[in-house]
Amino acid sequence: MSKLVVVGTVAFDKIETPFGKTDKILGGAGTYIGLAAKKFGVDTAIVSVIGGDFPEEYINIFKERDINIDGLKMVEDGKTFFWSGKYHNDMNSRDTLDTQLNVLADFEPIVPAAYKDSKIVMLGNLHPLVQLSVIEQMDDPELVVLDTMNFWMDNALEDLKKVIAKVDVITINDEEARQLSGEYSLVKAAREIEKMGPKYVVIKKGEHGALLFHNNEMFFAPALPLEEVFDPTGAGDTFAGGFVGYIAKTEDTSFKNMKNAIIYGSNLASFCVEKFGTERMLNLTDQEIDERLKTFKELTQFKISLD
Amino acid sequence: MSKLVVVGTVAFDKIETPFGKTDKILGGAGTYIGLAAKKFGVDTAIVSVIGGDFPEEYINIFKERDINIDGLKMVEDGKTFFWSGKYHNDMNSRDTLDTQLNVLADFEPIVPAAYKDSKIVMLGNLHPLVQLSVIEQMDDPELVVLDTMNFWMDNALEDLKKVIAKVDVITINDEEARQLSGEYSLVKAAREIEKMGPKYVVIKKGEHGALLFHNNEMFFAPALPLEEVFDPTGAGDTFAGGFVGYIAKTEDTSFKNMKNAIIYGSNLASFCVEKFGTERMLNLTDQEIDERLKTFKELTQFKISLD
Numbered sequence: 001m002s003k004l005v006v007v008g009t010v011a012f013d014k015i016e017t018p019f020g021k022t023d024k025i026l027g028g029a030g031t032y033i034g035l036a037a038k039k040f041g042v043d044t045a046i047v048s049v050i051g052g053d054f055p056e057e058y059i060n061i062f063k064e065r066d067i068n069i070d071g072l073k074m075v076e077d078g079k080t081f082f083w084s085g086k087y088h089n090d091m092n093s094r095d096t097l098d099t100q101l102n103v104l105a106d107f108e109p110i111v112p113a114a115y116k117d118s119k120i121v122m123l124g125n126l127h128p129l130v131q132l133s134v135i136e137q138m139d140d141p142e143l144v145v146l147d148t149m150n151f152w153m154d155n156a157l158e159d160l161k162k163v164i165a166k167v168d169v170i171t172i173n174d175e176e177a178r179q180l181s182g183e184y185s186l187v188k189a190a191r192e193i194e195k196m197g198p199k200y201v202v203i204k205k206g207e208h209g210a211l212l213f214h215n216n217e218m219f220f221a222p223a224l225p226l227e228e229v230f231d232p233t234g235a236g237d238t239f240a241g242g243f244v245g246y247i248a249k250t251e252d253t254s255f256k257n258m259k260n261a262i263i264y265g266s267n268l269a270s271f272c273v274e275k276f277g278t279e280r281m282l283n284l285t286d287q288e289i290d291e292r293l294k295t296f297k298e299l300t301q302f303k304i305s306l307d
Numbered sequence: 308m309s310k311l312v313v314v315g316t317v318a319f320d321k322i323e324t325p326f327g328k329t330d331k332i333l334g335g336a337g338t339y340i341g342l343a344a345k346k347f348g349v350d351t352a353i354v355s356v357i358g359g360d361f362p363e364e365y366i367n368i369f370k371e372r373d374i375n376i377d378g379l380k381m382v383e384d385g386k387t388f389f390w391s392g393k394y395h396n397d398m399n400s401r402d403t404l405d406t407q408l409n410v411l412a413d414f415e416p417i418v419p420a421a422y423k424d425s426k427i428v429m430l431g432n433l434h435p436l437v438q439l440s441v442i443e444q445m446d447d448p449e450l451v452v453l454d455t456m457n458f459w460m461d462n463a464l465e466d467l468k469k470v471i472a473k474v475d476v477i478t479i480n481d482e483e484a485r486q487l488s489g490e491y492s493l494v495k496a497a498r499e500i501e502k503m504g505p506k507y508v509v510i511k512k513g514e515h516g517a518l519l520f521h522n523n524e525m526f527f528a529p530a531l532p533l534e535e536v537f538d539p540t541g542a543g544d545t546f547a548g549g550f551v552g553y554i555a556k557t558e559d560t561s562f563k564n565m566k567n568a569i570i571y572g573s574n575l576a577s578f579c580v581e582k583f584g585t586e587r588m589l590n591l592t593d594q595e596i597d598e599r600l601k602t603f604k605e606l607t608q609f610k611i612s613l614d
Contacts, residue, residue: 090491184397187534208515211532220606222527225518227494259609290613299527300607302566306597 002142002248003043005115006033007134008124008237009104010048010072013277014084017091017231025277026058028081029124029147032234034067035281036241036268037122039289040249045115047071047134049107051078061282070112078103091229092206111137120248123167124237125149128159135166143253145169146198147240150176165197168253171240173204186211187218200258202243204236212255212262219259222299224270224292231276235269238281242268267292309449309555310350312422313340314441315431315544316411317355317379320584321391324398324538332584333365334390336431336454339541341374342588343548343575344429346596347556352422354378354441356414358386368589377419385410398536399513418444427555430474431544432456435466442473450560452476453505454547457483472504475560478547480511493518494525507565509550511543519569521562528569529606531577531599538583542576545588549575574599 008030015022030048037044045068052074062069079102087094109130119142123131128148135144146167152160153176164170170193178184181192190201190213201213207229209222242265243258250257267289274280315337322329337355344351352375359381369376386409394401416437426449430438435455442451453474459467460483471477477500485491488499497508497520508520514536516529549572550565557564574596581587 185532185534185536187532205515208512209529218532218606219609220529220532222516222529225492225494225525225527227492229492260611263609263611293611293613297611299525301609302526302570302607304567304570304600304604306600 001042002119002251003045003115003117004037004120004122004244004248005045005047005111005118005134005138006030006037006122006124006241006244007047007109007131008033008122008126009081010046010050010054011081011083013233014082014098015231015233015276016086016097017276018087018089019230020276022276024082026061027083027233027277029126029237031278032237032272032281033122033124033241033244034062035065035278036238036272037245037248038065038067039242039268039284039286040245042245042248044068044245045071045112045118047109047111049073049075049103051080051103052076054080061278068112068115071110071115073110075103085233087232091232094232109134109137119143119251120244121145122240122244123147123163124240128152128156128163132159132163132166135163143168143247145171145240145244147171147237148176150179153179161196164193167198169200169202170198171202171204171236171243173206173236177201177203187213200255202262204239206232206235210239210262210266212258214255214258217255219255219262221262221266221296223266224295224299226270226273229273232273233277234281235272238272239265239269241265263293263296267296308349309427309558310352310422310425311344311427311429311551311555312352312354312418312425312441312445313337313344313429313431313548313551314354314416314438315340315429315433316388317353317357317361318388318390320540321389321405322538322540322583323393324583325394325396326537327583329583331389333368334540334584335388336433336544338585339544339579339588340429340431340548340551341369342372342585343545343579344552344555345372345374346549346575346591346593347552349552349555351375351552352378352419352425354416354418356380356382356410358410359383361387375419375422378417378422380417382410392540394539398539401539416441416444426450426558427551428452429547429551430454430470431547435459435463435470439466439470439473442470450475450554452478452547452551454478454544455483457486460486468503471500474505476507476509477505478509478511478543478550480513480543484508484510494520507562509569511546513539513542517546517569517573519562519565521565524562526562526566526569528573528603530573531602531606533577533580536580539580540584541588542579545579546572546576549573570600570603574603
């Protein structure tokens, strides 16, 4: 079992979907990634920043699950990062209603000394220079995974390219892959992005699943078709957390094992969307994950023998 | 090996894509379905209608492949059905530039006597009453598969519901499934459509693959991610032709075997889009199909053993 360092926001989210709305609840990429990775029993540290308004109750969520928060800095006189969004009826698009960076504006990540030798690093969506700083603090990681967004392509492309050049895996959605590469075909887009540095490219297509590319190899995992998507918030981060968590647990960074990691990422993400925020992830049992793996097998596995 | 009856248009298409444009070329749902099904060596009859303008050269395409055309009626003084369309840059949407029904307007399908005992029937997209007439001419088919479009939902919904009530499998795209069922979730949509008659519902999502539903079972086949989609015309019909062709060849209408049929449908459709019109299907070899099956396995199959 490898140790895992996760950098990403720990935040307040206020969410509105056709099914209802929440008050300020626990959210953030670092939160979702950490909770998902911890499902594999991996020794996980979250590096992030919160304000004095962050409740003890949320801190205990990490503590109770034995997620290391030595790198979770509290700025007593600051306020926690806040995001508010409203999903459209199709759940595939959303409007950001409010973003308050607060303590995130001056965030300088510090990787705890005991985790500098972690073999797996997950860089959640943040300013590319913050992501870069985490890489530079690590001793000799085996696998660095980067998640990012179109916002940084629009506003910090040169910094983003610097960090992309230093990672092994990038996870990105289909539109972002097209924007970054200038190619419409996702096969061509992945090839262009591989030229920028990452040996592995994961393209997330939301309800249409996820693709993994490496040289001339390709793997695809569908999203589980659900009766109801209740709240998509955090699904992409939960996918990434499942992906790195499984790799850290198995200590196997081969393409073949990454296929399994992609399946586990999809598996966990399919739970995440069943309830608001982190609610479903907090109650999720190992048995439920195993049961859903069977569902994924039934959904995708077939037996054809050629004559 | 079961005999297969296919009803569907045999047509002229004029196609424009970002890669170029064609003159009037061979097209039509019946053509694509028949060519795909014949790849499995199935004894296949196409029931359709053409005008006196339909060239010998195209008729020979069917004859050379031993596709029965006793039910392909030629109206000497009529003109063949014509469709012209232009694809947008993303290849996912298209504008119809021209539709000339011509001889299709008065089409009354006649199933050849030697094929009335066929066990498998594929009803390509046509007026629901034409599709119904074919069902009524059959002795005792084991599996009737229906393809349809939103056009008939808008213009002949009651007739469409009559034929839907009589079929075993319906193939339909995602937007059409939502329109027909009034449900946004495809899981719920499939359940509603099953209540209308079909025991199996296939939802085609274009570049995002296809889903097969039956009671509480689900199966998903991705579309093969391609460097270039050259011309999507006929992909859905080729998918359907591969699906019924494989079932007719294997004489197995179980859900388990339908999974394989869905994979073969996706396999053939991935070739169809590589060239304009039927060009790629006409040159496709068995070896290429087998090779691509391996690609589909690599794309989707994984091995996870639980501790």
